[in-house]
Amino acid sequence: MQVEKKSNLSRAEFIKNYLKPGIPVVLTNATKDWPGRQKFTPDFFKKNYGDKKITIVGKEYSFGEFIDLMNNSTAENPAPYPCKFDLNSHFPELMPDVLPRFEYALPDRIGNALLPKAAFPGAATLEVFLGGPGGKFPYLHYDYLHLYTFINQMYGDKEFTVYAPGQEEYLYADPQNPWKSNIENHQDPDYSKYPLFKKATPSSVVVSQGETMFIPCGWWHTAKSLTPSVSIALDLLNGSNWKAFRDDVKFETQKRSPLKATLLDLYLQGAGILLSAGEKIKGY
Numbered sequence: 001m002q003v004e005k006k007s008n009l010s011r012a013e014f015i016k017n018y019l020k021p022g023i024p025v026v027l028t029n030a031t032k033d034w035p036g037r038q039k040f041t042p043d044f045f046k047k048n049y050g051d052k053k054i055t056i057v058g059k060e061y062s063f064g065e066f067i068d069l070m071n072n073s074t075a076e077n078p079a080p081y082p083c084k085f086d087l088n089s090h091f092p093e094l095m096p097d098v099l100p101r102f103e104y105a106l107p108d109r110i111g112n113a114l115l116p117k118a119a120f121p122g123a124a125t126l127e128v129f130l131g132g133p134g135g136k137f138p139y140l141h142y143d144y145l146h147l148y149t150f151i152n153q154m155y156g157d158k159e160f161t162v163y164a165p166g167q168e169e170y171l172y173a174d175p176q177n178p179w180k181s182n183i184e185n186h187q188d189p190d191y192s193k194y195p196l197f198k199k200a201t202p203s204s205v206v207v208s209q210g211e212t213m214f215i216p217c218g219w220w221h222t223a224k225s226l227t228p229s230v231s232i233a234l235d236l237l238n239g240s241n242w243k244a245f246r247d248d249v250k251f252e253t254q255k256r257s258p259l260k261a262t263l264l265d266l267y268l269q270g271a272g273i274l275l276s277a278g279e280k281i282k283g284y
Contacts, residue, residue, distance in 0.1 A: 003162065003205035011103045014214075019104075019148070020240060022216035024162050026205060030104055030212040031152050036097035037210060040154040040230050042067045042130070049091070056080040066130070070228050073132025081135030081225070087126045087232065098126070098152075098232060104214070105150055107284045109237040114271040118264060119249050120145070125235040131158075131225040139222070140171055140181035145252075146217040146244035148236035153207045156229035160213050161204045163220035170200040171220055179248075186222060217241040239279065242272050 005026040009017075018025045031037045050064030057080050061069075066083055073079035088095055101108070109115060110125050125147070140163070143149045151160070163171060172182040172194055183194050191198055206226065207213045215221055237245055246268045253261035 001164070001201075001203045003160075003203055005205075005211070009104075011106075014104045018214060019216070022165070022218065024203075024216060024219060025214050026207055027104065027150075027212040027214060028210070030102045030150065031098075031154075031210065033100055033102075034098055034152075036094065036154060036232070039097055040094075040128075040232075042071060042155065042228050042230065045130070045230075054083060054085060056083045070130060070132035070135075073134055073225075073228070075134040078134030078136075079132040081131045082137060083130040084127050087128050090128075098234070101234075102150075105148075105234060105236045107238055107279045107282065109242070109275055110147075110235060112275065114275060116264070116267070118253070118260075119268060127233045129231045129233065130229065132228050133225055135225040135229070136187055137222045137224070140183060140186045140220050141222070142179050142218050142220050143215065143235065144179055145237075145248045146241050148217050148238075148241060149215045150234045150236065151207070151213040151215065151223075152232045152234060153209055153211050153213070154230040154232055155209055156225065156227040157206055157208050158223050158225050158229050158231060159204055159206050160215075160221055160223045161202045162215065163200055163202050165218040165220075167200050167220065170196045172197070178251075181220065187224070217244055238284075239272070239276050242268075242275075246272070 003024050003026060005028055007028040009027065014027075017023070046064050046067040050062060050067070052063045053060055054063060054066065056066065059080065061080070066079070069079040070083070087098065142165075168178070174180045174182050183189055183197060189197055205213070246265055249268065250261045250265045253264055
């Protein structure tokens with residue numbers, strides 16, 4: 001399957017052709033109204049946050065130090081990766097630069113008052129990723145809690161490789177964390193250790209500055225930076241992925257408390273009915 005690139009899709013076309021059937025697509029102008037589309041460059045972060053500390057793969061760097069490593073990164077000698085952080089908690093003053101929320105990502109239930117924090121164990125829903133050439137995401141995965149994801153390329157180029165759902169056997173999904181593959185070094189795997197991986201069918205696409213990669217819930221994916229790169233991942237939860245979200249929340253909560261998992265699932269079932277009614281009233 002070839003991942004398409006589409007411009008000026010209406011919201012109705014996006015939902016009919018991509019969101020509901022669960023097909024990835026690159027949207028070329030989703031973030032056209034975001035101030036951050038032109039603002040979020042490596043130089044911007046170095047100039048304004050050069051002294052701020054960040055931990056990458058267990059080691060602390062200043063932003064200035066990391067940006068220098070990122071700009072000089074090569075495939076043979078890559079900068080540490082991934083450098084990632086939650087935008088709202090680390091740089092709340094930059095939140096207006098990723099507004100307005102584009103219509104493809106509406107309505108969204110994340111942050112709704114009806115959703116308790118317990119429904120999002122360990123999830124970050126607006127993550128910034130910085131990396132240089134050679135920077136590769138460390139493992140194959142689909143997004144936690146079956147959220148839809150829009151990865152917005154603010155600067156540079158990044159190559160995404162995606163695998164359709166249903167290939168879990170070939171991707172060696174972790175039984176304890178079924179959203180994550182157990183394949184080590186998936187970019188250059190040991191096929192004697194993971195022979196079924198040869199049967200998996202990937203699709204790859206390069207996403208450039210100003211473009212947005214839509215990854216449907218349950219689609220396995222990984223990425224690597226081709227140039228110095230700044231990306232922002234925006235998650236989406238709505239009626240289409242609500243049941244899968246509930247199932248994932250229940251699975252994760254059961255690890256700590258089966259009773260709490262049952263009660264939380266019953267609550268989310270009722271909340272979903274109320275949220276759907278509210279969305280219908282608003283015309284969604």
